[in-house]
Amino acid sequence: MSRAAGYGLAGAGTGPLETLGAAKINLHLHVTGRRDDGYHLLDSLVVFADIGDRVVVDPWPLPAGAETVFRLTGRFAADLACTMPADNLAMRAAAALAGRVNRPLPRMIALDKRLPVASGIGGGSADAAAVLRLLSGAWGVPRPVVMDVAGQLGADVAMCVAACPARIAGVGEVVTPLGHPTARLLGGMGLVLANPLMPLSTPAVFKARAASGAVASAPASLPDAGDLPQLLAALADATNDLAPPARVLLPVIADVETALAALPGACFTRMSGSGATCFALFASPDAAKAASVRLAAARPSWWVAAGRVLAVAPEIRETPSASS
Numbered sequence: 001m002s003r004a005a006g007y008g009l010a011g012a013g014t015g016p017l018e019t020l021g022a023a024k025i026n027l028h029l030h031v032t033g034r035r036d037d038g039y040h041l042l043d044s045l046v047v048f049a050d051i052g053d054r055v056v057v058d059p060w061p062l063p064a065g066a067e068t069v070f071r072l073t074g075r076f077a078a079d080l081a082c083t084m085p086a087d088n089l090a091m092r093a094a095a096a097l098a099g100r101v102n103r104p105l106p107r108m109i110a111l112d113k114r115l116p117v118a119s120g121i122g123g124g125s126a127d128a129a130a131v132l133r134l135l136s137g138a139w140g141v142p143r144p145v146v147m148d149v150a151g152q153l154g155a156d157v158a159m160c161v162a163a164c165p166a167r168i169a170g171v172g173e174v175v176t177p178l179g180h181p182t183a184r185l186l187g188g189m190g191l192v193l194a195n196p197l198m199p200l201s202t203p204a205v206f207k208a209r210a211a212s213g214a215v216a217s218a219p220a221s222l223p224d225a226g227d228l229p230q231l232l233a234a235l236a237d238a239t240n241d242l243a244p245p246a247r248v249l250l251p252v253i254a255d256v257e258t259a260l261a262a263l264p265g266a267c268f269t270r271m272s273g274s275g276a277t278c279f280a281l282f283a284s285p286d287a288a289k290a291a292s293v294r295l296a297a298a299r300p301s302w303w304v305a306a307g308r309v310l311a312v313a314p315e316i317r318e319t320p321s322a323s324s
């Protein structure tokens, strides 16, 4: 019996596994109601970018008495320095899945934090989801169990496990991947993300919306099929209901939206999630890259990133070491 099979690890892999904790972008976000526990019901079309955190996991079982090694690197690692390793969403995801399927914790988790923290693109949820995708693949955990654990970690985590263009309902846990033709259409697009590097707390934005007296929205009316211009036109008629309260809390968001909309080739601009990151869609990744260079030069204090919309979840691959 192979070492992998002996530990119940799926596949022949012997080394650490890695994937991308992909940035989540809400193309629209309607707040459609509120649950008794205070969580808001949402309707959203989400896509994921090839821009994200690098997440590496060594799924081999931890020897008795040892602790999982947690490595945190990257441009935004310092923003999580005061979060205890055990409280990091990547570590919490491993503990939650291991507990649920009664397995020892993995030996090592490495997180290269490239996405700004508390920025409306689900970075922490993406990290948790990446760990769930890596470990559940190695351990052979069925998808419904993974999705259930994801829902307990945060409202955004289940959609980040899917990591493909999807319509979202419930408080975020009802994830319906788009049919292939629509996912493929969106998947070819370029995008630019921009953040003024000021964090915005998600609960604060929901609270500010409630205080403004805003009423519940109906779900957006989006075509099931059709071409990209049709879909973008329908999305333009939809809104991000969290943008008005977010702009009140952080007025610079309006500048970010305006700067993105003015970029040559930008065909759709909006704030994502609870902000402050805003995005612009482009016909191609090359057009997005050229526009991002321009924006980064004009706004050197902002975080600006260019990439493409993913049609399917980022691949999982073996990696020789966490630092490679």
Ligand SMILES: C[C@@](CO)(OP(=O)(O)O)[C@H](O)COP(=O)(O)OP(=O)(O)OC[C@H]1O[C@@H](n2ccc(N)nc2=O)[C@H](O)[C@@H]1O
Residues within 6 Å of the ligand: 026, 029, 038, 039, 040, 041, 042, 044, 119, 120, 121, 122, 123, 125, 153, 154, 155, 156, 157, 170, 171, 172, 202, 203, 206, 272, 273, 274, 275
């Ligand atoms: C707003 C969204 C839209 O995709 O994105 P982000 O801005 O976080 O990226 C999400 O719903 C955020 O999901 P997530 O960040 O996982 O939220 P959680 O950690 O579960 O909840 C943080 C807090 O946000 C509020 N919350 C979150 C989700 C939701 N459907 N209703 C809420 O009211 C609650 O006050 C909750 O205590």
Ligand SMILES: Nc1ncnc2c1ncn2[C@@H]1O[C@H](COP(=O)(O)OP(=O)(O)O)[C@@H](O)[C@H]1O
Residues within 6 Å of the ligand: 080, 083, 087, 088, 089, 090, 111, 116, 117, 118, 119, 120, 121, 122, 123, 124, 125, 127, 128, 156, 202, 273, 274, 275
């Ligand atoms: N791996 C992680 N990455 C980002 N934030 C994390 C992580 N682990 C815990 N957190 C906490 O989760 C909160 C939400 O962060 P994040 O997911 O980046 O927000 P958003 O969904 O708005 O982009 C932060 O305040 C942070 O302290």
